[in-house]
Amino acid sequence: MHISVDDARKLAETYLTESGMSETDASIIADILLEAELRGRKTHGFIRLPGIKSRYEQGERTDIRVDKEAGQCVRVDGGNQSGYLVAYRAMEIAIERSKQNGAGIIGVYNTSHCGMAGYYVDMARKADIIGLLFADCLPRITPEGGTEAVLGTNPIAVGIPSNTVPILFDMSTAAITNGDLLVAIREGGTIAEGIAFDSAGEPTTDADAALKGSVRPFGGHKGFGLALITQILAGALVNAATIPDPGTNYGLLIIAIDPTSFVPLTQFKTEVDKLVASIKENRRETGVTEILIPGERAYRQREAYLVDGIHLDDTLVDQLT
Numbered sequence: 001m002h003i004s005v006d007d008a009r010k011l012a013e014t015y016l017t018e019s020g021m022s023e024t025d026a027s028i029i030a031d032i033l034l035e036a037e038l039r040g041r042k043t044h045g046f047i048r049l050p051g052i053k054s055r056y057e058q059g060e061r062t063d064i065r066v067d068k069e070a071g072q073c074v075r076v077d078g079g080n081q082s083g084y085l086v087a088y089r090a091m092e093i094a095i096e097r098s099k100q101n102g103a104g105i106i107g108v109y110n111t112s113h114c115g116m117a118g119y120y121v122d123m124a125r126k127a128d129i130i131g132l133l134f135a136d137c138l139p140r141i142t143p144e145g146g147t148e149a150v151l152g153t154n155p156i157a158v159g160i161p162s163n164t165v166p167i168l169f170d171m172s173t174a175a176i177t178n179g180d181l182l183v184a185i186r187e188g189g190t191i192a193e194g195i196a197f198d199s200a201g202e203p204t205t206d207a208d209a210a211l212k213g214s215v216r217p218f219g220g221h222k223g224f225g226l227a228l229i230t231q232i233l234a235g236a237l238v239n240a241a242t243i244p245d246p247g248t249n250y251g252l253l254i255i256a257i258d259p260t261s262f263v264p265l266t267q268f269k270t271e272v273d274k275l276v277a278s279i280k281e282n283r284r285e286t287g288v289t290e291i292l293i294p295g296e297r298a299y300r301q302r303e304a305y306l307v308d309g310i311h312l313d314d315t316l317v318d319q320l321t
Contacts, residue, residue, distance in 0.1 A: 001317050004309045008135055009034055012049060015320050019053045029084045035111035036116045036249050037312075038296035040303045043179025044116040046185070046312055049320060052082060055112060055247055061315070064089050072101050073238060078111030087114035087252055091131065094256035098129050102261035107238030108252035113137055118170030121159030124256050125166065131159040132255040136234040137248045141174050142214045144224040147201035148242065152250075154230035155176050156264075159295075161259070162272040168295025173227035175216040181207045186313060 003011070008058025009030055009250060016026035037045035062079035064086055069075070074093060078086035090106045097104025104111055114120070114251045117133050137152035153174040160167040173197035184191055184207035196210035204210055217223030235242045240251025259268040276293055284291060 001268060001312050003037070003317070005034065005306055008037065008046070008312065011317070011320055012046060014073055015049055016053065016056075020161060025082075025085055028064035028088050029082065030066065032084050032088070032115050032119045032136070032200075035302075037310045038302040039116075039118075039267055040219050040301045041116055041179075043177055043183050043299070046070055046172050046217075046316060046320070047182055048113075048115060050083070051113075056082065061165060072103050072308050073105045073107065076106060078106060078108055080110055080112075083112040083114030083250060086111040087120050087133070087135075090252060091120040091256070094131070095124055095129050096255045098124075098258045099111075099127075102258050104254075104256045106252075106254040106256075108254065109188050109238050109240035109253070111240075112247045112250050114250075114252065116170065117139070117155040117157035117173055118159070118168050118265045118298075120254070121157045122166070122168055123159075123160035125161050125168065126313045128161045128259070130161070130174075130257040130259060131157075132257075133145070133157045134230045134234040134253040135250070135303075136231050136240065136244065136252075137250050141217050141224075141227050142197065142298055143156060144221045145227075147197045147266055150226045151217070151231050152244070153215075154227045154234070156226065159271060160272060161265075162274050162276065163269045165276055166295050166299050167272070167276075168298065170295075171218075173217055173223050173230060174277065175218045176210070178211065180217075181211045186315070187209065192309050200271070242296070 012030035012033055013026045016029060033048060054146040059080055061081050064079050065077050066074055066082055067077045079221045087110055089307050090108050094104040094106045103280055114135060117135055121131035121133050139149035140153045141151040142149060153172045155172045176191060179194050190205045191207050191210060193205055198209040198213040217227050234251040238251045238253055241249040244250050259265055274293050280291055282291055
């Protein structure tokens with residue numbers, strides 16, 4: 001189904017408010033999901049709404065609050081609130097602290113899945129602040145050489161201000177994310193060989209079996225190392241569960257750095273732009289028409305979708321309606 005951006009936003013906000021969520025909270029979550037759709041990341045878009053609604057209707061919640069401070073380090077108790085809301089508020093605090101003190105380091109615990117990690121570091125980038133985010137979640141990734149899930153998909157995201165291309169790096173440390181599996185299941189397809197195991201530890205190309213089993217880290221031992229480090233930084237370090245149960249006590253480590261702590265902002269952006277230009281002018285492989293910077297494709301897609309609207313799966317729209 002083709003739908004305008006305004007209608008898509010209204011659909012998501014209404015769905016969430018009808019579930020009992022406040023208009024303010026519904027607006028924040030809807031914007032994060034809509035941004036995922038606009039940037040071509042359906043895996044983190046409206047397909048997540050039923051799960052957000054289900055979790056909201058379960059369990060007790062308290063207010064998001066700062067419960068410990070030590071210099072530039074701040075610990076936030078997420079109050080078992082939606083990870084989308086907690087990550088949004090934590091990044092607001094990080095940006096505020098970085099403007100006051102040069103940097104803000106925010107550790108978050110007692111929350112859940114926060115969706116597209118790139119959204120939050122982009123908040124920092126838009127404020128001329130460097131943003132970094134590490135997140136842990138329920139076990140999905142095997143160690144290199146293993147077949148049982150012990151690490152989360154553990155995304156890492158970085159946003160860097162510049163004068164030209166928005167630099168936005170957002171990656172999962174898994175060979176395939178839960179969102180990719182959900183999309184594959186909805187579309188009735190299979191997944192590539194060699195990246196997932198079923199619940200018995202046998203290799204599988206069935207998306208549903210992989211969702212019930214485990215997936216490999218991306219890039220072999222390198223992805224495993226990044227997933228492990230992220231699990232520690234966004235788990236043990238911040239008072240979150242080191243190996244969390246589904247949807248329970250996930251953690252985040254959010255870092256915001258004001259470039260002016262080191263150099264004038266104009267100088268920083270100019271040097272970043274020089275590097276981007278050098279990359280763009282690099283001699284290209286045969287058949288390559290352009291070298292893209294992380295985040296560039298997504299922002300181009302976003303500009304097009306803002307004008308033309310987005311496509312949503314008919315079944316999903318019917319379910320939300």
